[in-house]
Amino acid sequence: MEGIYEIPAGSIVLESSIGGGGFSDVYSGRWTKFDKTEQVAVKVFRHLLNEDDPEILKKLKKRLNSEVSTWKRALSHHHPNVLPFFGVYLRDTTRLPALVSPLRQAGDILHYTTSRNTTPDRRRLVIGIATGLDHLHNNGVVHGDLTPRNVLIYIDPETGNAIPQIADFGRAKILDGTGVAGSLIFNCRYSAPEVLRSSDDERSQETNAVLSKHSDVWSLGMVLLHVLSGLEPYPKLKSEAQIIIALYRKQEPEPKDHQMANCPVGPKVWPLLQQCWKIHELPTARCSARDCLVAFENNFCGVLRQPSEDELEEAIGSPLDQSLSTNGFQSAFK
Template identity: 30%
Template structure:
């Protein structure tokens, strides 16, 4: 981020101060640690540990056999921590979740985060939001409200969907089509391959995901509920009694 006396420099500095303040409040295994801040050649940088596995989508592409259910539990735990401490992340998506050496997901990028109570005050910055509409709740996309905990849970549902299935929400669709679908309450379709119908844990998972996507924010679960429900879902349980599970078993035997 540029630092200087120009309007742009002041705007970026204000935005950085906001992100630093929110991030500095976080202490949790599933939140990327903030070491500090550095300024070099008129650039300001937030310093954090190097995370060798990259972001969630990249990690899963390189480690397809990773325990996706456990990743979802830990991500929900991180979101729950933020919410219980009065913080809204505001931009939850796979690119903002890094994966550590021990496969622990780390939430990062608090540029859009909101604290319910500030002990320091920042004047408003008009830095544009970096939210991606694939993960943005309809009430936020329509600008009826700003980022909320319910909006985080909507995004969490999208993250869980992609983590389990490997399918990006609204994959292959243009932004204008995605916006129309989100604002109309049209959500991604169930992947029978990864979340088979008629399998107890898979049905429970799909019910949870669709609750996260409820058009009415008041009908969405809390982050702690998402975590607790995910704790009852396992990779083996998702595929129990499914033809896909039988096929995988045959492949392992070969």
């Protein structure tokens, strides 16, 4: 792959599985380079292990090339809020290269913010995510799948600060049209209505077409809501069907469901989030990632505290989902 660093076969030792999805598996590994070893995450396209159909192989190669090209585009200028890309790992000549990035031991942003031994600065996290998305958009990249699971946490060894980094460019596209959409399944809690309406369209390029800066900003608003309140969007709706119906009826999240009034900046935060959704208007009416970033920087005051478990239980009307507190690394790749 032109312009991409190729990591030679044998230099990475795969260790344990840390995630995966419909197209790939992700492993932790150790990369030895010039007598120095680094912990890495390795994304392996599983279909290549036993895939003989030339058309499917061609499609998978196209998907890989698209993800690599988009990730490279996103890092055309290094940015602290975008996960670095080390290169492609040439395991052997019979399979597609794997994608290699740093291993983030702190996990994704949900794992980090619900950890018992952290008191997250949610203001810093929110501004970091918005900054990262603004950087992508400034470089002509639409992420297409911004969720909390796709925001990893890097702990700065010098300051101890938690730095959010946007990851997983498997659904991203470059605005000149070189992105590729496959058979996509979107997370209803974070996806814009126009994306969900088209996600079951057999003509995948139409699905790709609705992925835009505007749909990214919708997702940004939902992710920030989750990070700030500690509750996922629409916490009282338990099924995807209920969420889709709510979106069809143009029902946005309710402040009372997220205990925003208990946060020192609650009354200021909610209107900012609404600018990301504009649920009663066209997608083009939504604010930009830059507008969102500037608004949050200008309006934050005081420290956002983390809601207690009693408050969370009261907000959702059921015991707190203990799965949010599970230990172990949560991969951004699905």
